[in-house]
Amino acid sequence: MDLYLPVANLSVNALVIIMLGGGVGLLSGMFGVGGGFLTTPLLIFYGIPPTVAAASAATQVTGASVSGVMAHLERGGVDLRMGGILVVGGIIGSMLGALIFELLASVGQIDTAIAILYVVLLGSVGSLMAKEAWGVFRANKAGVPPPARKRRHHPLVASLPLRWRFYRSGLYISPLAPLILGAVVGILTMLLGVGGGFIMVPAMLYLLGMSTQVVVGTSLYQILFVTIATTMVHSMTTGAVDIVLAGLLLLGSVVGAQIGARFAQRAKPEYLRMALAAVVLLVALQMAVGLFIRPAEIYTVQ
Structure with a gap:
């Protein structure tokens, strides 16, 4: 069944878009990521203009984050104080991102900028995930338990002034660190339509040194409000x-996430991480190849 997309100004097969959302939701449920970092590239591959793909993916991430935030709030898995600062930073970042978005669009480089940012981010994140999963594989094969991660915030974070106590996260750090982190993710959300969880979660663990019990819930809390702000902007x-x-997209992702969560309960974490890394690297490779191939239509009217 074909449906006309009024903003994208083209007709699409509704079943294909729902299945695309379902596939991203499946990955979201299996790997614990928002999926926005895959939604935008997949929409671009399908033929949706990059600007519409990024903006609409952010809207889809907003809806998909609601149930996750509610579940984590019920079990006390959200640091509201930390989340509030991240949200403030994210809103500031989304406004800065809007200025950058309009600037790049005015010079006709927004599509190229989105593609390059995706190649760099997905390539970096995918490589790091693959390296970590491979280390676990090697440790398991050698019969040696992988080294436990030491919970410690980065020296740059420790050097910032005006320290606050974040009791739920077990931290005593400057609020400037999560504020800056939130702003960076807000800019990326505005430009790329991502929730930012694939950057936010590692940063909260390895830069801020947050407790693993509240990282996912606090990240989803930030993603929810920042994607709302981004959609409005x-x-x-x-x-x-x-x-x-x-x-x-939301219709498909809600169903896919439930199926993915069932798969995740039966699979080993290191296999899930390696599978996600492979998917991310393949998408990055496809985006990189697209930068050097002449498109069928050189000019587009939006």
Whole structure:
């Protein structure tokens, strides 16, 4: 069944978009990531303009994050104080991202910028995940338990002034660190339509030194409010949010996430990490190849 997307200005097969959302939701449920970092590239591969893909993916991530945040709040897995600072930073970042988005769009380079950022980010994150999973494989093969991660914030974080206590996270650090982290993720959310969890979670663990018990819930809390702000900013500035597209994606992702969660309970974590790393690297490779291939249509009208 074909549906017309009013903002993207093209017709799409609704079943294909729902299945795409379902596939991303499946990965989200299996690997514990928001999936926005895969939604935008997949939409671009399907033929959706990059600006509309990024803006609509952020809207889809907003809806998909609600149930996750509620579940973590119920079990006390959210540091509300830390999350609040991350949200403030994320809102500031989304406003800065809107200015960057409009600047790049005005010079006709927004599509290229989105593709390059995805290649760099996905390539880096995928490589790090693959390296970590491979280390676990080698340790298991040798019969040696992998070294436990030491919970310690980065020296740069320790050097920042104005320390606060974050009791739920077990930290005594400057609020400037999560504020800056939130701003960076807010910029990426605005430009790429990602929730930022694939960057936020490692940063919270290895830079801020947060407790693993509250990392995922606090990340989802930040993602929820920042993607709401990003959607509003996109609607008022770029006008690139296609609510029909976002609704189809959300419909598929809700179902896919439930199926993915069932798979995740039966698989070993290191195999899941390696599988996710492979998916991320393949998407990065496809985006990189696309940068050097002449498109069928050199110019697009939006």
